[in-house]
Amino acid sequence: MCCEVKYTLENDIIEYIEECKKEEHPESYLIAVLHKVQGRYGFLSEIHIDEVAHILEVPTATVYGVATFYHYFKLKPRGKYSVSVCLGTACFVKGADSVLGAFKSELGIEMGETTSDGLFSIEGTRCIGVCALAPVVTINERVFSNVSPGQVPKILHDIKDTD
Ligand code: FES
Known part of the structure; x- marks a missing residue:
């Protein structure tokens, strides 16, 4: 008797993948x-990547290739507050690197990491189209403009207070 594979992905997602598998x-x-x-889990965990590969019958390396190629996909869970520092040209010229450094040292994490309390994560983004406001930082849906490194502690403090 063969054993049934038990997935951690939810049924509707498994059904969607199975539908895709029927395509050419x-x-x-x-x-x-x-x-x-x-969209469902907030990031792509190792187990979910394996399951997608298994159900869709494509090599795991192919799934990883796509997941790591596109900036949009996250392989680690993000913090409750996702700090995105724009590293586009206009923001970079106006000191985005120093702003990023201030967030890293204030939170004690590197880009792509999440604080141990799960509150903050940091990432860099490409131009988000508001170059006149450079350097620009977004935290979840909020946009902070003309950010200087000295403002970083207050921004982090205020974002927790306004929640
Ligand atoms: S380069 Fe940062 S918003 Fe355009």
Whole structure:
């Protein structure tokens, strides 16, 4: 008797992947599938990547390749407050690197990491289209403009207070 594979992905997502598998080039649905998984769980865990590969019958390396190629996909859980420092040209020229450094030293984490209390994570983004406000930082839905390194402790303090 063969054993049934038990997945941690929820049934509706498994059904979606199985639908994609019926198409002519299932691997071309990989981005859509990963969007769905990240939309549900907030990031792409190792186990979910394995499960997607297994259900869609594509190599795990292919799934990882797509997940790591696109900046949008996250392989680690983000903090409750996701700090994004724009590293586009205009922001960079106006000191985004120093702003990023201030967030890293204030929170004690590197880019792509999350604080141990799960509150903050830091990432860099490409231009978000508001270059006139450079340097720009977003924290979840909020946009902070003309940010200087000296403002970072207050920004972090205030964001927790306004929640
Ligand atoms: S470069 Fe930062 S918003 Fe355009």
